[in-house]
Amino acid sequence: MFVFTSILFWASVTLGHPYGPADVSPEQWKALNASVGGRLNVGIPVARPCFTEAGTGVAGSTNAIECAAVRQGWGNSLFFVEQFGAYQNVQWGSCQATTQTCVISGANTSDPAPSNPPNVCQQGSVPPHYIDVRDASDVQKALKFSKQTGVPLVVKNTGHDYKGRSSAPGSLALWTHNLQSLSYNASFVPAGCPASHAKPGVTMGAGSIITNIVAFAEANDITVVTGAETSVGASGGWVMGGGHGALSNTLGLGVDRVLEFKIVTPTGAFLTANECQNTDLFWALRGGGGGTFGVVLESTTLASPKMTLQVAFAAFSRTNTNATRGFYEVLVENSVRWAEQGFGGYIEPFQALYVTPKLNSTESAATMKPLFDYVTSLAPTDPGVQILSTELPSYGAFFQNFLANSGAPVGENAALGTRLIPAANFNSTASRSALVDALMQTLAHVTFDLTLIATTPYNVPDTGATSVTEAWRTAIWHAVAEGGWDASVPIADEKAAYTGISQAVDFLRAITPDAAYQNEADIHEPNHEVSFWGTHYARLLQIKKKYDPDNVLSCWHCVGYDPSSPRFSCYV
Template sequence: MFVVSFAGVLLAAVVSAHPSERVVTATQWAALNSSIGGRLHVGIPLARPCFTLADTAGNINATECAAVRQGWTNNLFLVEQFGAYMNTQWGSCQATAQTCLIDGLNVSDPTPSDPPNVCEQGSVPPYYIDVRDASDVRKAFAFSEINGVPLVVKNTGHDYKGRSSAPGSLALWTHNLQSLSYNESFVPVGCSASHAKPGVTMGAGSIFNDIVAFAEENNITVMTGAESTAGASGGWVMGGGHGALANTLGLGVDRVLQFKIVTPTGLYLTANECQNTDLFWALRGGGGGTFGVVLESTTLASPKLTLQVAFAAFSRTNTNATRGFYEVVVNNSVRWAEQGFGGYIEPFQALYVTPKLNSTESSATMQPLFDYVTSLAPTDPGVEILSLELPSYGTFYQTFIANAGAPVGENAVIASRLIPAANFGDADGRAALVDALIQTLAHVTFDMTLIATTPYNVPDDGSTSVTPAWRTAIWHVVAEGGWDGAMPVADEQAAYTGISGAANYLRAITPDAAYQNEADVHEPNHEVSFWGTNYPRLLQIKQKYDPDNLLECWHCVGYDPLSPRFSCYV
């Protein structure tokens, strides 16, 4: 990990949300650093060691540059680097084209980092605190209040909407809070013994890879998402948190038993069903980086599960087969959802998993999928069919999920929709859905994923703040586009506009609902789309726990799109 400590370098003393706002002196930064035990560091763009010319701290360094080039598309490397973002545009200032990037498609190419190209700070926070305890966060909030420095919360760098970066900001880096423990009879603080449930308590920086391994060691199941280096206690869960087993186990927010959080008013609070219940409700779907800084969470642990897995694929280049493939999955998806299947459907393959059926039942119900893909075999050498039983979620995760996450080291733009069961209700509705999928796919520049990870069999009991549309949805569909390296601002704007336009085919036939963590940066009517009727209450809770709006992020509850901290968006 490349770290420049505060003591070793001095950036410009002016670090503020806007040039017209207050000036922060070097003495004030030094005082903050001293008060937190030297854990204030200078934020440096990941590719800085590769550049001869730079307007940032740091120096050219051949050894460090080689490590950056080797790790540029490796999420396990990126998650350890403060200056790295899984989708690289969020370390850039897109509106001004200030950036510090190498070529993600040809990492050995020196051209992007050679003169006259200059490494610029972009949206990488120029300072960050390596958070280790509540005191670090309290002091950051006080510093921001006094000096007008905008704050962001950064965990693993998995962020499709730029919520963990901002120009001229101070970041709270929670990555190193990685404790894990299991209690067979976890009782939330302030609750009676009758509330005891098996729970895994995890630091904010704990990632899915480590959590799944820990669960296997303890013979339990912990629900996770599909990005192996995403953090389970951060934006993933606070935004909802879907995963392959969400159909039967619920979203991440359904399973949280407790949060420990530092609020912008400086309070270190425990939020659960017995105390600070309004905050607990808000954190269960209201979004990360909004109501405070979560230091740890406890999630429900389930017994070890035997899983049935179905996989079918044909050649990616066999695009003529996609419509027929979509017709099969659309015609069967409600039944499969009722049988507990979750999974991921690409235009050329489908992966399904359920804990509710035995192997015979699983193979029988998946037969229409297997039959269709098998029918392609005479002309398609890429056909593959798989039906198997696995002894645990950890085995499933390592076999199908751990190495199959979204690409990193490139700029990504996405848009999403929740597709309700009503769209599958009759022949006309299913035909319209297939048409919309084909039209959307034709207008994406990367890919489209039909994500069957909705909590279809977990009713809405009012205990979470995600949009109720999750409970009636069969799919969460993500349209994906992007670009590599630096591009003219107009071209970047076109990429965002293009992916939003692609999603319009699905918007036209579905209610106003999308997943906030994986949504269009310019999602129209985002308050309703992300939270439905829950938004007014969320706003009240936001104003209670963050009255001065110290935590503000794009499309988060109570955000102001005209705030200077969003000046790098296009």
């Protein structure tokens, strides 16, 4: 592991920070460091080694070897996840409101201009201090320190956070990335439950990332529902926000499958939450969002048997934009039927990838014929046409063949907007036509892409056991519009990017109910309490106040957040 730290620890931490309490004494920091076994570290922006000049209080130094590693690793999520000072979307390590940042160009990582004078590496929103969390005691000590000093706390796992919830200026971070244990129990009994509750379960530390979890499941001949991004931590915000994946249509969201959480609450209690104890907290954690009800150290998720999967893939040239409307028309015409047949997957404006465990190869090829026929019809003038219908022996094989080398952009500034699109929008000729129109309008207004994610739990009914919005259960697609900008730009341009992506999603908002996926949402999502949680927000807020009466853990658009808090001073 290659992590940038500073040998000038006490020199740097005593300099204070313009957005955090400046009167924390060196003795207090030293006492905290001693109490956590010397694992209190300086948070250094990942690009710091490439800068010859740094702002006040920014630790680290110019280093050609380390800079070369940063330039080579920039854009690689598995590199970023190992660096505390790195965020997958780099604006969340910056202070956007002041344009204070420390980044290189994601478009041209070898370009020296962003890191050369007069540009200066600034701390931005990278927490100036962090604890490398290894057990519950570390979290408890941090909570006590925060209450005594007023230093705000944030929880950072892998840095896959589209809304800046794992960074804050002048904060102390709890870095859970190194909690990477994995174990399998074929008869896991949640603590406090009778033996009759035994189910096969995989217990994973908060820092366990999806690529390792998929490999572990494959080695044990089981299936675990995960997302598509290799370096996401499956016990963190992914599952607590809902957690969708290619198999969610038939196996459920991550929250549907979690059996137990081990968590330190903001009052310092180390609790086990499952269906037999702390059941209100268990419900809240199953969709209420990460970084707000406590610090999860591990979770246990339901394991299913290894399963044979049918895969359908169709694509044409990205540049063949004239084919996109017809492509959408075929998808909209058939997607309810495909959802009923268990298909989940990922759709770009020029390609579709579907997978199901419910059909055999003949059935899969037959039901996908309209998609294959349309794309094949483009072949005479489009050399980029591809058609594939295949059977794979496991989810691990599917992941390695289709997902492991893909993923969302890393090392760039990104603005997202999202919408859950229900089956009602597919039910009539008029509603289908309106949906295609809205998709085309949204696509015309995004600067990056529009992804239609068919990973909703359409065949998994709402039992009331989770706190995600009920809209997940009737949705066919989770649509994600994405825009962004490169390197450092004026505040006006940053605001324009967020406004632009929100306006792009407005075309879909106009024809759908208020429902969005909190982990990938517009940071200015209108009516976010309903969009993220449906009818559940009032109960979630009650539980929040019970387990965090002082609102020690707070994050943007999380349950009970206060938008006037100084910790949000870098948002635009």
